[in-house]
Amino acid sequence: MEEESMEEEGGGEAMMDDQNHNNWGAGGYGRLLLGERALPARPAGPEQNGAGLRGCEPGAAAGRAGAAGAIAAINISASTSKFLMNVITIEDYKSTYWPKLDSAIDQLLTQSPGDYIPISYEQIYSCVYKCVCQQHSEQMYSDLIKKITNHLERVSKELQASPPDLYIERFNVALGQYMGALQSIVPLFIYMNKFYIETKLNRDLKDDLIKLFTEHVAEKHIYNLMPLLLEAQSTPFQITPSTMANIVKGLYTLRPEWVQMAPALFSKFIPNILPPAVESELQEYAAQDQKLQRELIQNGFTRGDQSRKRAGEELTYNGSSTCASSRGYR
Structure with missing residues (x-):
């Protein structure tokens, strides 16, 4: 399929997408997900086409009614053909749609704070929307999980190669970079989350992606990281207080039971940890x-100056x- 078919947002298809997007309560989006397509509106009758037609004879009016029916049939046929032309096959998804999503996810996962990401969020959002409408949610979810899992495995290997004096800082960067990326990735896949993950899997996309970081990075490094954090705690300002706070709060978010490994450390940044x-x-x-x-x-x-106390x-x-x-x- 030509790429412009994906980026074309005008015409009848855009109107149909807007109707389905704005009428969830009436089941419009649900019908679209089931493959149904609303028929175009019936053309205006003779009485709606200006005063010049009201004076016509009954025979002519009957002829016009027959012509209007023929025009409606032609419009229905044209709408069906347009819909069939815009079907996204699995081959289209793999060759055109997923590569765009793959590239955008790459940039979001590797960006540094303050970086400008040259991607069209509107285009990616529309891409996800169309794939969901065409029943590719399961494949898209599988590809997303595989993509992020491979990224996190690379991050974990890079951390393993880090020297002890840089280990804490690099873990903090990896954690902050990933959590920042989720703030963009999760909203981009909101349709897939709402109409596939929540509905069919009874889960939430953000929870699933946080779990991936826990399993593929944090769990593999927690027993190396915690002794270094405790050592840094005993030597004030060995690492910056903000770095210590970010890591401790992040670990608590990933798995609260890790508090038991160092209650005194967690209590400095998380309230009500200790009795x-x-x-x-x-x-x-x-x-x-x-x-x-x-x-x-x-x-x-x-x-400071104590004389003013x-x-x-x-x-x-x-x-x-x-x-x-x-x-x-x-």
Whole structure:
């Protein structure tokens, strides 16, 4: 099939697509998915074609009625022929439609933040829509999963070859890049998700794609990554706080049960991970805070100008109490 047949958006087909797109509640899109095609509207009758026809004789009117029926039959035949000419065969899908989707997915998966991607989102969105209408959802879903799986396996191999001092940063880049790509990929395949994945598979596309990253990247690297994260935690600013936060929150999103591997680490970035504090442990918390302050000072961070503090604002650690003095606040 010529490529322009895919990109042509005008004429009767575009009107039909708009009707089906805007009338889900009336079952228009569902009928289109089942292969049904709405017939064109009946041509206007003689009484609608201007005052000049109203004065015609009955015999002429009957002749015109017969002609109108013939015109309607011709229009129906033309509409059927147009529909048959625009059928997307499996060969058309493989040679014309999927290559366009494949190229767009490649660019989205490998883009860096802020990159300009020279693809037509409208064209890709329309491509997916037409393939769904022509019953190619199952093949398209299979191709999408295979495409992204192959990409993630390459990402995993690149991480395995990373030296320890770059491992955390590269994992953070891979995670952020993939999650960013999903923000574009999932909306582009919204029709496939709505009318195939949710309806027939009882799943969701975004959940499926996140699961792919978990299985093909995170699960393979979690036991190498976690010791490095714990080591970095014990050495403040070995990696940037934003990188640590992104990875920890990302791991929690992928699989919440990984919290059990390092509860203290996750609790620094995810609320309500640890049980509530009890009074008997307040002294220990105070000691941890003092240790952190010493480490910050050793790494060049100062406490700033303390002369402007008002009396009573300094924290005091008196026995088991870590509360600020409440004098003057009765």
